[in-house]
Amino acid sequence: MPDTDxxxxxxxxxxxxxxxxxxxxxxxxxxxxxxxxxxxxGGPTSNWEVYLEVLNVLGRENANRLEPALLYxxxxxxxxxxxxxxxxxxRLPSFGVRFRF
Numbered sequence: 001m002p003d004t005d006x007x008x009x010x011x012x013x014x015x016x017x018x019x020x021x022x023x024x025x026x027x028x029x030x031x032x033x034x035x036x037x038x039x040x041x042g043g044p045t046s047n048w049e050v051y052l053e054v055l056n057v058l059g060r061e062n063a064n065r066l067e068p069a070l071l072y073x074x075x076x077x078x079x080x081x082x083x084x085x086x087x088x089x090x091r092l093p094s095f096g097v098r099f100r101f
Contacts, residue, residue, distance in 0.1 A: 027085075036054075059090070062087065
């Protein structure tokens with residue numbers, strides 16, 4: 001029997017099961033394409049290096065984790081469990097200068 005709140009509405013919580021459910025969950029497929037361009041002003045033996053790098057060039061919204069939520073189910077007495085993905089890494093450009101000594 002579920003709990004009720006102060007207004008008398010039913011309060012449901014997510015039941016993750018017992019320890020047999022550990023390590024059984026999987027995230028959706030993950031794909032990421034990174035690109036980097038490096039320029040050495042003095043040639044391959046130069047100590048100076050300038051680079052431009054872009055992580056997640058295609059901007060794919062990969063799931064970092066799944067956040068469970070209970071939604072109203074008009075076809076039954078119990079709510080529906082929905083797992084909403086949270087995005088991991090956005091498109092991230094960066095540049096820099098490197099000196100090797």
